[in-house]
Amino acid sequence: MSTTIEIVPATNIRELVASLPIAEEVLTEFGLHCAGCGVNKYETIGQGAAAHGLRVEPIVAALVQARLSGRVPTIMNEDRTPQRRAPGEFNRRARFRYVVPVMSGKGGVGKSLTTGLFAVGLRRAGMKVGILDADITGPSIPRLFGLRTPLGLEPDPATPAGQQPKPLMVPATSRSAIEIVSSNLLTDQEDTAMIWRGPILSGVIRQFYEQALWSDLDYLLIDLPPGTSDAPLTVLQSLAVDGIVLVTMPQRLATMIVRKAANLVHQLKKPIVGVVENMSYFVAPDTGKRYDVFGPSYADQVADLAGAPLFARMPIDPNLVALADAGRIEEIDDPIVDVLAQQLQRAMAARPKQAETISII
């Protein structure tokens, strides 16, 4: 492999690392954990820098220097500190182009995993993505992305002069720069149970939405608490929502539960934009034979009830669980993430555009 690859913002990261292995160490120093991010084959240095909120020039300079000296140069702290908002934008809340809650009629259908897969697919499509883990009492998003470090706090940059700044949460950033806020990242104990209830829960979710230093995002995905109890409804009622994705699985009860969920959502006048049937079937790796483990699919009926297209039917996939359990969901090598992202992007593009600035109702 040639070692004379050009190092410019438009250089593809995977080609760079293949040609110049030390580049991976340099990029890691800047917080671009390219080995495990799953995006590097699609992304250039410039796009990677932008996704992580960094300036590209110091990265290119450090890479050039590393090639010349064979060593990772010293990197200035300010060059590896993400710029969460462009200067001059501090006076308004971050904008979310699309706020998309992911909902399930009942628990355990793979809603969190599906949310993670949407995020990975959208990132690979070049989108800036965040996940608000609103499943406060059963948060599983950080684990999918291998995140454990408690969220940091920074003073609100929008504080008027002379006033005491409020501390705001700094979202955790995954290897591929997906921003994540979750109750699991409020303590350093992953197994600490949150015992907040009802109104406190919805207050916490609002704080996650309003009082975190999100970057400007193309998609904020919200992993809702399961079911149709108070908690998910409060989220849907109190946040400006652009489109809801419903996750279901094949089971006799599904149509009834989904009808209830769809009715509630429609009563709130919120749009369901798509349906995903998870754990639809299992394909035996040795024989290729397909099994309907949970019974026949109800996906089309569910989509009809929801009045939304069926985005995908996802099989039961032990490899996916292994990656998810290891916190390496971003390394998934399966076209399903691209299918999910394309379907969601198509559905959102077909919807009338809401006002740019999201207001809390």
Ligand SMILES: Nc1ncnc2c1ncn2[C@@H]1O[C@H](COP(=O)(O)OP(=O)(O)OP(=O)(O)O)[C@@H](O)[C@H]1O
């Ligand atoms: N397609 C799949 N193939 C195999 N296992 C899966 C699949 N989807 C989800 N799982 C597994 O099922 C379990 C439940 O998934 P997940 O936590 O995403 O569900 P959930 O609907 O968010 O749960 P809850 O209702 O508790 O929030 C996890 O262990 C997950 O890894």
